[in-house]
Amino acid sequence: MKKIIIQEKIKIISNSRVGRNHFRLILCAKRIASLSIPGQFIEVRVAEGYEPLLRRPFSIHHVKGPNIEIFYQAIGRGTEILSRKKAGEFLDVIGPLGKGFSILNTQYSILVAGGMGVAPLVFLAEKLKECKSKNAKCKIVVLLGAKTKNHIFCQKEFKKAGCDVKISTDDGSSGFGGRVTDLLKSVLLNTQYLILNTQIYACGPKPMLKEIGGIVASCGLAAQVSLEEYMACGIGACLGCAAQTKSGYKYVCKDGPVFKAEELT
Amino acid sequence: MNTEIFLGALRLKNPVLAASGTFGYGEEFKDFLKPKDIGAIVTKTITFSPRQGNLPPRITETAAGMLNSIGLENKGLDDFIKNKAPGFRKLKTPVIVSIAGDSPREYGELAKKLCAAGISAIELNLSCPNLKNSKLISQDPKTTYEVVKAVRKAAKAAIIAKLTPNVTDIREIAIAAEEAGADSVSLVNTFLGMGIDVNTRRPRLGNITGGLSGPAIKPIALRMVWETAGVVKIPVVGMGGIMTADEALEFIIAGASAVEIGTANFIEPKTSLNVVSGIKDYMRKNKIKDIKELIGSIRYK
Numbered sequence: 027m028k029k030i031i032i033q034e035k036i037k038i039i040s041n042s043r044v045g046r047n048h049f050r051l052i053l054c055a056k057r058i059a060s061l062s063i064p065g066q067f068i069e070v071r072v073a074e075g076y077e078p079l080l081r082r083p084f085s086i087h088h089v090k091g092p093n094i095e096i097f098y099q100a101i102g103r104g105t106e107i108l109s110r111k112k113a114g115e116f117l118d119v120i121g122p123l124g125k126g127f128s129i130l131n132t133q134y135s136i137l138v139a140g141g142m143g144v145a146p147l148v149f150l151a152e153k154l155k156e157c158k159s160k161n162a163k164c165k166i167v168v169l170l171g172a173k174t175k176n177h178i179f180c181q182k183e184f185k186k187a188g189c190d191v192k193i194s195t196d197d198g199s200s201g202f203g204g205r206v207t208d209l210l211k212s213v214l215l216n217t218q219y220l221i222l223n224t225q226i227y228a229c230g231p232k233p234m235l236k237e238i239g240g241i242v243a244s245c246g247l248a249a250q251v252s253l254e255e256y257m258a259c260g261i262g263a264c265l266g267c268a269a270q271t272k273s274g275y276k277y278v279c280k281d282g283p284v285f286k287a288e289e290l291t
Numbered sequence: 292m293n294t295e296i297f298l299g300a301l302r303l304k305n306p307v308l309a310a311s312g313t314f315g316y317g318e319e320f321k322d323f324l325k326p327k328d329i330g331a332i333v334t335k336t337i338t339f340s341p342r343q344g345n346l347p348p349r350i351t352e353t354a355a356g357m358l359n360s361i362g363l364e365n366k367g368l369d370d371f372i373k374n375k376a377p378g379f380r381k382l383k384t385p386v387i388v389s390i391a392g393d394s395p396r397e398y399g400e401l402a403k404k405l406c407a408a409g410i411s412a413i414e415l416n417l418s419c420p421n422l423k424n425s426k427l428i429s430q431d432p433k434t435t436y437e438v439v440k441a442v443r444k445a446a447k448a449a450i451i452a453k454l455t456p457n458v459t460d461i462r463e464i465a466i467a468a469e470e471a472g473a474d475s476v477s478l479v480n481t482f483l484g485m486g487i488d489v490n491t492r493r494p495r496l497g498n499i500t501g502g503l504s505g506p507a508i509k510p511i512a513l514r515m516v517w518e519t520a521g522v523v524k525i526p527v528v529g530m531g532g533i534m535t536a537d538e539a540l541e542f543i544i545a546g547a548s549a550v551e552i553g554t555a556n557f558i559e560p561k562t563s564l565n566v567v568s569g570i571k572d573y574m575r576k577n578k579i580k581d582i583k584e585l586i587g588s589i590r591y592k
Binding site: 030031032033071076077078079080081118120255256257258259260261262263264265266267268269270274275 | 534
């Protein structure tokens with residue numbers, strides 16, 4: 027299928043706070059919504075002027091009818107401005123961008139989220155559920171890793187998509203105490219995942235994704251991981267978002283953001 | 292209304308070009324505009340051999356600007372001729388190929404091979420480090436002269452010499468390029484800058500320093516274009532932070548025959564198209580029949 031990129035001014039349906047500085051932004055973007063696949067992202071111009079100058083990339087969190095949803099944390103100039111936007115205002119958006127997850131109809135799907143890495147995985151879980159409804163034996167397991175119990179998001183959404191959700195927190199305030207990669211290791215010790223066909227999908231900080239690459243390699247599984255990098259154009263023109271891979275630099279915006287874990291160095 | 296201009300033998304239907312390194316090889320922007328509607332496209336810089344580019348992070352945002360240190364990443368001349376050049380005819384607008392080398396001879400060789408492959412216009416990226424004396428080529432009038440001369444001898448193409456603003460007096464570099472036979476000069480490339488993350492105390496760029504572009508540099512770029520247009524007879528192509536038609540008009544009124552749109556393409560991919568139509572609106576409103584009436588029309592009183 028030929029990829030089409032849309033640029034349009036789209037209306038904010040809602041922009042609500044869901045955590046200390048976490049927000050959900052719902053946009054009415056019919057054309058982008060109809061073209062999006064999990065793992066893809068949009069580039070949002072958060073201000074008309076030059077502060078900030080560049081667009082901000084956000085992964086697509088959820089698509090429902092004509093609406094797309096973004097889950098973000100207000101941590102920098104761009105996201106702080108975005109967090110003050112009100113329903114009814116318009117945003118200039120380009121998307122959908124990048125290469126998303128390949129949705130594989132494996133018996134087991136394990137989704138691993140580190141912190142804000144949860145953002146693209148809800149959309150993925152929903153799409154996997156559509157496959158699952160065709161094959162009742164399929165199982166989706168979500169491993170949600172966060173700093174503390176106050177940083178756990180989207181549990182409800184994953185459960186709604188029929189996923190088995192397991193939690194890990196760095197401080198042990200909820201679920202497994204430790205890193206989500208350790209939780210993944212312990213989950214994989216349950217040999218059913220190793221014997222039967224399993225695909226792992228992950229998004230989170232780069233060290234976490236690299237570690238997942240090592241874990242899956244050691245047990246003969248495959249993983250798709252979604253990377254993040256500073257970005258300017260979002261369409262493969264500036265070559266700014268280069269990420270080192272085994273076959274040289276690749277661009278997160280165009281060759282990714284989703285890569286095979288074994289490609290990472 | 293006539294918006295046509297010439298850069299040597301290169302005819303442009305309007306004076307708005309997409310700047311090197313900001314527009315890929317033209318294809319990347321096909322969902323946003325038709326290349327035939329803009330004056331020309333300048334490609335990402337090509338070098339003889341493939342270059343893998345600099346360590347990430349390669350870009351960082353600054354106040355009304357951005358720093359980049361891509362490091363001339365490209366797949367090299369042979370790949371370019373085989374895989375990119377054949378698609379240019381489809382774009383229906385002139386494609387100017389940006390080249391960089393490490394010696395006058397290498398620039399000449401690149402230009403010769405590109406001409407043989409049907410390329411008729413070349414922009415010389417003279418802002419890459421000259422290995423011999425650790426200066427940039429266009430920081431030295433003599434090396435600038437030698438490079439332009441070598442290309443002039445080697446190729447029939449229209450030559451645009453692109454200059455760095457990181458010099459004491461850009462006029463003497465522009466004059467050197469003119470004397471060596473450049474058909475036009477384009478300026479400015481990016482200003483060398485840097486940024487530091489105070490939390491980690493690390494440079495924000497993998498390469499430590501990088502080139503500053505965007506609205507932040509526009510007044511300095513405009514001043515340099517005005518200075519240069521005052522001392523050379525060949526056309527000047529102005530650029531540096533142009534985001535709107537009015538800003539492009541400032542460069543034209545200061546003496547630029549054409550303008551290049553760079554960083555703006557990353558923020559609003561239709562900028563070059565908007566600038567073309569904005570210039571036409573301005574001409575209509577001010578009853579200007581030919582863009583040439585505007586070039587260098589700055590009034591001091």
